[in-house]
Each structure stands twice: as structure tokens, then as C-alpha cells.
Amino acid sequence: MSYNKAPSITAETINPRVKIIRYAPCGEIxxxxxxxxxxxxxxxxSIPFQEIIYCNLGNPQVLSLCDNPALMDRDEARALFSPCSIRRARRILNSIPSKDTGGYTDCRGIKCLRQVVADGITARDGFPSTADDIFLTDGATSAINLMMQILIRSHEDGILSPLPExxxxxxxxxxxxxxxxxYNLTEDNGWxxxxxxxxxxxxxxxxxxxxxxxMVVINPGNPTGQVLSVTNQEEIVEFCRKEGLVILADEVYQENIYAENKKFHSFKKVARSLAYDENDLTLVSLHSVSMSYxxxxxxxxxxxxxxxxxxxxxxxxxxxxLTLCPNIAxxxxxxxxxxxxxxxxxSFESFDKEKEQIRSSFCKRAKTLEKAFSGLEGVTCNKLEGALYLFPxxxxxxxxxxxADFEGVSPDIFYAHRLLDATGIAVVPGSGFHxxxxxxxxxxxxxxxxxKIEAMVARLRAFHKAFMNEFRGSQQVMNDLRR
Known part of the structure; x- marks a missing residue:
């Protein structure tokens, strides 16, 4: 009997679509x-710095009690956990069929928790939501992939998506x-x-x-950091209703708003405020605990x-x-x-205080980085209104x-590599976002x-000044040679 000694899977035999895709936030940089x-x-x-500063990705009591329910019956639990946390953990555990966090659940998520999410949406928007409309997921990413599986039948099906994306x-x-x-966002108009x-x-x-x-709409924007006005959202709702398009509303940064004159409004709230109900428009709204929390x-x-x-x-x-269920944590x-x-x-006062501290810290860091980039020679940077990113x-x-052309790379990749090698600051080249x-x-x-903000800003300023001087000097030498 002869055996085929060739590998069962090679770079030539995998799905060609996999080879085409790129994901810059986790790419070559x-x-x-x-x-x-x-x-x-x-x-x-051998390295001129002693740590890498990762600027490429945006990176509890009740959960502890749910994973260790025996703690709730111990006397010392009252000293370690608030009464509110204990009550919530008991309620959640009682809603899980197996009464623990180690078993499978409904593939949409535990119904009691879906109802909590629906109630939260109702309170946020002022319009009703039901548990039957909620699918709990392993982050917004899995929800996006799930909806693409539902919507796309062949290469003849198109999805409108913003650039930069x-x-x-x-x-x-x-x-x-x-x-x-x-479809292109307009940089000169604040994206x-x-x-x-x-x-x-x-x-x-x-x-x-x-x-x-x-139509995909990311609000607040990634990587651009803009927050849509209600008027703009109304235009989008009217457009998608007229054209028969599903709105895929990526709203994962809804808690991250920094501009004093901007406020988050969900697309569902905007659509219902225009008196459009489920018979008028298909809307899929996404949120997660990854970024805002x-x-x-x-x-x-x-x-x-x-x-x-x-x-x-x-x-x-x-x-x-097909994934059985989202993870229970x-x-x-x-x-x-x-x-x-x-x-x-x-726990309201401590929660509210911590939330405000986090919000203030995000706002301070956003303004520090925005000011730093805007102050660099040859760099323009739109005001950061929301989300977690600057796109200078x-x-x-x-x-x-x-x-860059001589090295066979685009200028943004050339700059990002030089920045990383000189300072340890890892950013993502803009070409990765089209x-x-x-x-x-x-x-x-x-x-x-x-x-780390001040240290990063100091490194960035020193590098950028040296970079600009180096290549401005190179340009002068070439001009002299031409003369």
C-alpha cells in the first residue's frame, strides 16, 4: 500500500479567501x-528602549461570586462583597438551568440575562426591546460574522462599509x-x-x-473617532428604509464620548423617533463589554x-x-x-465615582494625544469626539x-516601522484601514x-522631529545635486 506523503493542508490548498483578507491591528507591525x-x-x-508601548488595539465582584457560589454562604462574604453584588449573583445563578457557570446555555444566551439587556436598551432609548430580539455573543465580532453568514449568498451580494474602515x-x-x-468618510469635514x-x-x-x-455604520467611529449627529443618523435611516437596506449599527463605543457638544444616540432610538417600527426597517445593533468597559x-x-x-x-x-452557546462569563x-x-x-456611589474617574481619565488621555499629534510638524489631526482612536x-x-518606495513599502508602513524601531511605540499604518x-x-x-502617556508623547515628539529633519536634509542634498 502506498501513502500520500504530501501535507494535507498547505498555503496553496487553503481557502483562497483566507489569503486575501488582512487585519492590520494585529498585522506585521x-x-x-x-x-x-x-x-x-x-x-x-541592543534596544534603545526597555518596553513596547502598544497603541494598536483598544485593550468584578458578581462574576467572582457566580464562579464560586459557595462564597455567598460564608460569613466573611459580607466583608468582601457588597449586598448588591451578592443579590445579583444569586439572581443570575438561579436563572441558569444548571445553577452554575460551567454548563451550556441557550445558543442565544440565558433568557433572564437577555431580558436584562432588553430592559437596559429600553431604559437607554425610551422605546421597548424584548428578550426575543437579543442574541448574546462572544463579543461584537462574532455577531458581525454571524450576520455576514446570514446576509451574504454569493459574490454578487454587496455590503456598504465606511472608509477608512x-x-x-x-x-x-x-x-x-x-x-x-x-463609501468614503470626509476627513476635511471631521470624518x-x-x-x-x-x-x-x-x-x-x-x-x-x-x-x-x-449598510455598516460605526458610531462612534473606528478608526476615525467621530460621533454622528442625530440629523446625520436620520438621513441614514431614511436612506436605508427607502433603499431596502439592513442597517448594521456598530455601537460598541457608545460609552466613549469626549466632545462636550456630542451625545450618543442609538440607531434604534433614532428610527423609532422617526415613527419607523419593525415593519419599516431592519436594524441590527451591536454592543460589547470590550471597549467601553x-x-x-x-x-x-x-x-x-x-x-x-x-x-x-x-x-x-x-x-x-453551531457554536452551542456564548461563554457564560x-x-x-x-x-x-x-x-x-x-x-x-x-454600590451606586462607588460605581458612579469609579465610572466618572474612568471617563475623565479617557477624556484627559484623548486630549493629551490629540494635542501631541496636532503639534507635530506636517501632521494634521481631527478632533477626537468618541471611541478610542486617533487617526492623524x-x-x-x-x-x-x-x-519607502525604495524599500518596497507604503509611506505609512515605513513611518510606523521607523517609529517602532526607534521608540517601541506600536501604531497601525493607515493603509490597513483603506x-x-x-x-x-x-x-x-x-x-x-x-x-505611560507623557513618556509616549515625549518619545513620539523626539522621533518625529528627527525623522522630519533626516528626510528634509535628504531632500536638500538631492536638490543641491540637481543644481
């Missing part, structure tokens, strides 16, 4: 940062066999969304034979699906069931995030652009550690 981190550990004298969307659309239909631009892109896609099925690794999120027929919801349920955290302590609860534009000397052609950007995350 981050891999290079990891190599430098290893070099620091093995040979610290969060690359998960283009990757998910490609991976599921669809076609991304990009505003112009509805005539979306309409132009929709008409071009339809003329090319595509069936455009949905800093619990990225817990993988907790939800999607609210409204305006779909019962038999469609059955199909969404079927696809969700994430489910619990989402329910807590949507049902925070209220005035009169024992670099106007580099022509000599630097030619140097920045507008002819522009150069980087995306920088608001650091989670306030103590």
Missing part, C-alpha cells in the same frame, strides 16, 4: 513589536464570499458621513450588477435584531446554535453593563516617500495606562 520584545528580554542593551468588516465580507462596497456619497456608491454597485443588502478578554457582547420575520430569526438561531458581564447600579443601591494624517517629505488614496495616516489607540 505587531509581529515586529513581538520580535523586539523578545530581543529586549534576551539582549536588552475597521478591517474586520472587509475581512468578514470577503471570507463569507461577498463584495465590500466602500463626516455624506449621504450623497453613500448614494453614489450604492448606484455604482447596482450598475455593476451587485445586490447591496446592508475594558473587559476585552471576557468576550461578551450582544446584537439586537429588529424588523425581521420570525422565520428569518429562526435561521439566525440555527446558525448561532461574557453573558453575565453584558447583563451587568446594561443594568448598572442605580440610585439607592448600596502625515504630510511627509518627498524624500521619505521615495525611501485610507483615501494619496493620503498617509496612522491609527493610535488611547493608552489604557495614564502613566
Amino acid at each position: 505587531v509581529k515586529h513589536a513581538a520580535r523586539l520584545e523578545q530581543e529586549i528580554e534576551e539582549n536588552p542593551a 475597521y478591517p474586520l468588516y472587509s475581512a468578514s465580507i470577503i471570507l463569507h464570499g461577498g463584495t465590500m462596497v466602500p 463626516g458621513l455624506e449621504i450623497f456619497e453613500v448614494k453614489r456608491c450604492l448606484e455604482e454597485a447596482r450598475s455593476a450588477g451587485l445586490t447591496v443588502r446592508a 475594558g473587559e476585552s478578554g471576557r468576550r461578551g457582547g450582544y446584537m439586537e435584531v429588529s424588523g425581521v420575520a420570525a422565520n428569518v430569526k429562526d435561521q439566525i438561531y440555527k446558525v448561532a446554535s 461574557g453573558q453575565i458581564l453584558v447583563s451587568l453593563a446594561m443594568d448598572p447600579p442605580k440610585l439607592g443601591d448600596e 494624517r502625515l504630510h511627509l517629505p518627498s524624500a521619505a516617500i521615495r525611501a 485610507q483615501a488614496s494619496g493620503t498617509i495616516h496612522i491609527r493610535c489607540t488611547i493608552l489604557p495606562d495614564e502613566r
